[in-house]
Amino acid sequence: MPPGEDNANLDADMAKKRSEVIEWLNGLFPDFSMAPDASEEELRAALFDGAVFCAIIRRLSPGSAEEVESLAAQSFLVPESDIICGFMLQVKSGGCSPSRRRLGNIKKFISVVEHMGLPTFKVSDLEQGRISAVVVCLLCLRDHFKSDLGEDRDTNAPAKWVIEAKKKLEAIDVLQGDSTLSGQQSPVLGEERRPSLMEAKLQRVLRSPVMSEPSSAVAHNAGHKFHEVFQLKQGRYSDLPPAKISEMMKSNSLDNAPTQSLLSVVNGILDESIERKNGEIPQRVACLLRKVVQEIERRISTQAEHIRNQNNLIKAREEKYQSRIKLLETLATGTNEETQMEKSRTEERKKVSEEDVVRLMKEKEDSDNIVSKLKEDLKTTKRSYEQHCQQQETKAKQTQEELERRVKEVEFLLAESRKRTKELEAFSASKSQNWNQKAHVVHNFIGLQLLSVQELRMSSDSIKNEVTSTQKRWSEEFTTFAQKLKVLTDAVKNYHTVLAENRKLYNEVQELKGNIRVYCRIRPFLPGENRKSNTINYIGEDGELVLVNPSKPGKDGQKMFKFNKVYGPAASQEEVFLDTQPLIRSVLDGYNVCIFAYGQTGSGKTYTMTGPDSPTEEEWGVNYRALNDLFHISRTRRDTFMYEVGVQMVEIYNEQVRDLLSNDGSVKKLGIVNTSKPNGLAVPDASMRPVQSTSDVMNLMQTGLTNRAMSATALNERSSRSHRFLFMISYMKMNCQMISQCCLYVFCYSIVTVHVRGVDLKTGATLRGSLHLVDLAGSERVDRSEVTGDRLKEAQHINKSLSALGDVIFALSQKSPHVPYRNSKLTQVLQSSLGGHAKTLMFVQINPDAGSYSETLSTLKFAERVSGVELGAARSQKDGKDVKDLMEQIP
Numbered sequence: 108m109p110p111g112e113d114n115a116n117l118d119a120d121m122a123k124k125r126s127e128v129i130e131w132l133n134g135l136f137p138d139f140s141m142a143p144d145a146s147e148e149e150l151r152a153a154l155f156d157g158a159v160f161c162a163i164i165r166r167l168s169p170g171s172a173e174e175v176e177s178l179a180a181q182s183f184l185v186p187e188s189d190i191i192c193g194f195m196l197q198v199k200s201g202g203c204s205p206s207r208r209r210l211g212n213i214k215k216f217i218s219v220v221e222h223m224g225l226p227t228f229k230v231s232d233l234e235q236g237r238i239s240a241v242v243v244c245l246l247c248l249r250d251h252f253k254s255d256l257g258e259d260r261d262t263n264a265p266a267k268w269v270i271e272a273k274k275k276l277e278a279i280d281v282l283q284g285d286s287t288l289s290g291q292q293s294p295v296l297g298e299e300r301r302p303s304l305m306e307a308k309l310q311r312v313l314r315s316p317v318m319s320e321p322s323s324a325v326a327h328n329a330g331h332k333f334h335e336v337f338q339l340k341q342g343r344y345s346d347l348p349p350a351k352i353s354e355m356m357k358s359n360s361l362d363n364a365p366t367q368s369l370l371s372v373v374n375g376i377l378d379e380s381i382e383r384k385n386g387e388i389p390q391r392v393a394c395l396l397r398k399v400v401q402e403i404e405r406r407i408s409t410q411a412e413h414i415r416n417q418n419n420l421i422k423a424r425e426e427k428y429q430s431r432i433k434l435l436e437t438l439a440t441g442t443n444e445e446t447q448m449e450k451s452r453t454e455e456r457k458k459v460s461e462e463d464v465v466r467l468m469k470e471k472e473d474s475d476n477i478v479s480k481l482k483e484d485l486k487t488t489k490r491s492y493e494q495h496c497q498q499q500e501t502k503a504k505q506t507q508e509e510l511e512r513r514v515k516e517v518e519f520l521l522a523e524s525r526k527r528t529k530e531l532e533a534f535s536a537s538k539s540q541n542w543n544q545k546a547h548v549v550h551n552f553i554g555l556q557l558l559s560v561q562e563l564r565m566s567s568d569s570i571k572n573e574v575t576s577t578q579k580r581w582s583e584e585f586t587t588f589a590q591k592l593k594v595l596t597d598a599v600k601n602y603h604t605v606l607a608e609n610r611k612l613y614n615e616v617q618e619l620k621g622n623i624r625v626y627c628r629i630r631p632f633l634p635g636e637n638r639k640s641n642t643i644n645y646i647g648e649d650g651e652l653v654l655v656n657p658s659k660p661g662k663d664g665q666k667m668f669k670f671n672k673v674y675g676p677a678a679s680q681e682e683v684f685l686d687t688q689p690l691i692r693s694v695l696d697g698y699n700v701c702i703f704a705y706g707q708t709g710s711g712k713t714y715t716m717t718g719p720d721s722p723t724e725e726e727w728g729v730n731y732r733a734l735n736d737l738f739h740i741s742r743t744r745r746d747t748f749m750y751e752v753g754v755q756m757v758e759i760y761n762e763q764v765r766d767l768l769s770n771d772g773s774v775k776k777l778g779i780v781n782t783s784k785p786n787g788l789a790v791p792d793a794s795m796r797p798v799q800s801t802s803d804v805m806n807l808m809q810t811g812l813t814n815r816a817m818s819a820t821a822l823n824e825r826s827s828r829s830h831r832f833l834f835m836i837s838y839m840k841m842n843c844q845m846i847s848q849c850c851l852y853v854f855c856y857s858i859v860t861v862h863v864r865g866v867d868l869k870t871g872a873t874l875r876g877s878l879h880l881v882d883l884a885g886s887e888r889v890d891r892s893e894v895t896g897d898r899l900k901e902a903q904h905i906n907k908s909l910s911a912l913g914d915v916i917f918a919l920s921q922k923s924p925h926v927p928y929r930n931s932k933l934t935q936v937l938q939s940s941l942g943g944h945a946k947t948l949m950f951v952q953i954n955p956d957a958g959s960y961s962e963t964l965s966t967l968k969f970a971e972r973v974s975g976v977e978l979g980a981a982r983s984q985k986d987g988k989d990v991k992d993l994m995e996q997i998p
């Protein structure tokens with residue numbers, strides 16, 4: 108390679124390295140701002156005064172501030188703070204000259220680099236020799252710190268090398284002699300040193316907020332690493348222990364901490380807050396943040412003050428320059444060419460000064476802008492921070508309140524739980540006590556039970572013995588009982604025979620009493636009747652009755668009658684029925700019984716047979732009581748007999764028999780069978796309704812009366828068209844009445860027949876009996892001159908019926924082989940109850956009123972005759988009158 112080309116390569120390489128150094132310095136100090144292709148001489152000029160070397164050490168080894176300061180104090184190594192203050196080192200260095208100070212700075216830098224084992228250079232290399240040595244040294248230093256920064260560099264390391272450098276410097280100082288370094292008045296002391304362009308640049312760099320550390324920090328706290336206090340090695344601010352935060356918040360620490368550290372703290376806390384997303388900052392960290400922000404604020408205001416002072420200083424300088432310019436101008440007016448040159452130089456300087464002023468003003472303005480912007484930022488940050496703090500405080504307060512509330516709740520629950528536990532303990536204790544007591548009781552009880560069991564065993568044995576003996580006794584008694592039962596069975600066998608015998612005897616008794624009985628009943632005076640005109644003079648116990656003719660006072664007017672029984676006006680319904688009751692039993696024994704009432708209208712026939720309208724139980728007539736008795740006796744005999752009871756109800760009107768119980772409501776005309784069979788049905792076509800109680804019978808009677816009423820209404824309508832009589836229907840009466848102006852006629856009968864069929868449960872023999880309940884028509888004589896037409900015909904039919912009844916009775920009394928039952932429907936229907944073993948009971952009803960005397964006399968005569976007729980086995984208690992007399996009594 109030719110030597111010329113070799114040199115060119117070397118130059119290019121050097122230029123490249125120089126460029127790298129310049130870029131590095133530009134990166135380290137933005138205000139350095141040198142073009143990368145600057146010449147060797149330009150770089151030399153920038154590095155010449157050594158300030159850059161001092162700044163490099165300060166920047167790359169901030170942790171060793173004290174040591175560097177100390178070294179600087181001793182060996183003119185310029186601390187940053189002094190550079191910031193506008194190259195005040197000369198003052199602090201006790202008046203050392205700038206060239207000496209420059210030299211010292213460079214030497215110290217070289218010594219430090221040397222100590223680090225890096226290639227160095229000579230002072231002469233920087234002044235006029237090979238700048239390449241300086242470039243290489245700086246590149247090595249760059250690379251050294253690059254590698255250091257890339258690793259986990261020990262922050263104490265710079266301190267160590269600084270301390271060692273200090274030692275070496277001390278040795279150098281000894282060699283150079285203290286007198287040259289201190290105590291000498293600088294030749295330029297008292298003069299204002301105009302900073303070079305590079306110095307001004309460095310000043311701006313170092314004046315930046317990052318670099319503006321408090322000078323007092325180094326001066327007053329040597330040996331104390333304040334920056335370490337704020338340096339977060341690992342973790343987060345929120346994780347810092349309170350002691351560490353308290354240490355940070357100490358005013359001493361805050362005052363002495365570098366601004367960069369403080370800003371790192373602010374940024375770190377804010378970064379953490381952002382990272383947390385919810386924005387929460389712990390209370391203590393928030394307090395720290397506030398303190399740090401306050402400190403930064405304080406520093407900024409100090410900086411602002413300082414800038415103002417600088418401004419004033421510059422203004423003063425400007426004025427001074429102005430005055431000098433004026434002076435020079437004055438001098439220039441009368442001077443020579445030399446003066447002219449001086450003037451031009453002066454003008455040039457002035458121009459430079461003005462430019463400097465303008466630039467400084469601009470810089471000041473920039474600084475002011477930066478400061479104001481920073482202030483605004485700080486204000487905004489402070490405001491948002493305060494708001495955030497406020498929110499956090501509110502939240503903290505709420506959280507605290509919530510926590511207090513929860514603590515209270517938990518305390519309350521705890522107290523409740525304790526109380527409950529105590530209760531449960533008490534309860535379980537009492538339970539346990541109870542169980543113990545119960546166990547004790549059970550234990551005792553088991554003991555007692557065992558004793559009882561033993562006793563029971565003993566008693567069981569004795570009971571067994573007893574049972575055995577009882578069984579023996581029972582067996583004996585059983586044998587005895589069987590014997591007695593045999594006797595009873597024999598007796599039962601005989602019982603039916605006895606019953607039949609009893610029935611027979613009973614019937615004989617009844618027959619002895621007479622198969623036809625006449626009971627006379629005198630009704631009481633009704634309201635409105637004259638009680639004084641009483642035709643009944645005497646009523647005897649034995650059936651005697653004395654009738655008085657009101658028109659013949661005295662004995663001539665008296666007439667005595669005798670019947671089976673006479674009931675006075677005061678006789679109750681029950682009294683009357685007592686003498687009828689034996690006949691009801693005869694019905695159940697298989698006999699036919701006919702009960703009818705005879706008498707004039709209004710004499711009480713219906714009252715005796717049925718009772719008054721809506722009767723009470725006491726007022727019930729013979730019909731109710733007879734039926735009640737019938738069913739009662741049938742029930743008492745249910746062990747021996749099974750009875751079936753059926754009811755027929757017919758009416759006889761104008762010699763026509765009508766069924767009153769037909770289902771379709773129509774009143775059918777029926778035929779009568781002249782049956783020769785005993786107990787045969789005389790009207791077989793009449794509806795037969797089974798009944799089981801008195802109420803059943805009464806309901807049927809009600810049905811019959813309803814049917815009859817319908818029939819009678821039709822009849823009434825028929826009659827009223829042709830006749831002047833009026834029909835009145837009474838539902839409780841069993842006949843139909845016609846009332847005229849002067850007398851009362853009855854034209855029909857209703858007959859209720861109760862048929863009884865009894866089956867002997869032992870023998871299977873059947874008994875049949877019947878009970879005729881007849882409410883006869885009124886017995887008044889019909890004045891034939893007063894009725895005509897249909898009424899006359901009806902009255903004639905009634906008279907014919909009663910007349911036929913007399914004929915039958917007459918024939919029976921004569922024991923005539925022919926009894927004229929067929930002469931009237933009444934006698935045909937009652938045929939089975941008139942004659943043979945039938946029993947007939949006639950109530951003769953008497954009205955005691957004087958006005959009814961003749962009717963009463965007629966009725967009594969008829970009844971007296973009837974009661975004297977012998978029916979069947981019954982015999983008349985009176986010897987027979989002439990039958991003709993009897994017939995005369997029949998209307």
Ligand SMILES: Nc1ncnc2c1ncn2[C@@H]1O[C@H](COP(=O)(O)OP(=O)(O)OP(=O)(O)O)[C@@H](O)[C@H]1O
Nearest residue numbers: 630631707708709710711712713714715719884885
């Ligand atoms: N023993 C008595 N006690 C009280 N009042 C009676 C008695 N007998 C009849 N009477 C009353 O006398 C009045 C007429 O009686 P009842 O209607 O029974 O006569 P009757 O003979 O049936 O008449 P008729 O032939 O017109 O039907 C009725 O008010 C009745 O209550």
